[in-house]
Amino acid sequence: MKKQSIFGRLSLLFISFTIALSSLVFHAAPALAETHTVLMGSKSGQLVFEPSTLTIKAGDTVKWVNNKGFPHNVVIDGQDALSHKKLIQKPKESVETTFSEAGEYSYYCAPHRGAGMVGKITVQ
Ligand SMILES: [Cu+2]
Numbered sequence: 001m002k003k004q005s006i007f008g009r010l011s012l013l014f015i016s017f018t019i020a021l022s023s024l025v026f027h028a029a030p031a032l033a034e035t036h037t038v039l040m041g042s043k044s045g046q047l048v049f050e051p052s053t054l055t056i057k058a059g060d061t062v063k064w065v066n067n068k069g070f071p072h073n074v075v076i077d078g079q080d081a082l083s084h085k086k087l088i089q090k091p092k093e094s095v096e097t098t099f100s101e102a103g104e105y106s107y108y109c110a111p112h113r114g115a116g117m118v119g120k121i122t123v124q
Pocket residue numbers: 040047069070071072073109110111112117
């Protein structure tokens with residue numbers, strides 16, 4: 001009986017220690033990067049990005065999903081490496097860009113720029 005009780009106390013101590021340690025690890029972990037979805041072509045079929053403006057944090061990813069009125073593409077002003085100039089043809093096909101630097105990024109869809117298919121991403 002006594003042995004069991006010592007063992008019980010030891011395991012309780014071990015559990016407390018594990019919980020303390022894991023909460024320490026949890027708090028030390030940086031905020032997780034998020035992925036934000038933007039539809040290319042609104043649900044009602046308009047030639048717009050939805051949402052057309054977005055505020056994200058540095059390190060976050062924007063995922064553009066082909067919705068309606070395609071083909072579309074994503075050309076970010078002055079940012080060739082972050083752009084997706086190839087036309088996206090298939091329904092639900094998507095492209096992604098991770099924004100690691102803060103700033104304002106204006107972008108447009110080349111075939112629909114004249115129709116006002118433009119967007120802006122603010123990276124904080
Ligand atoms: Cu378009």
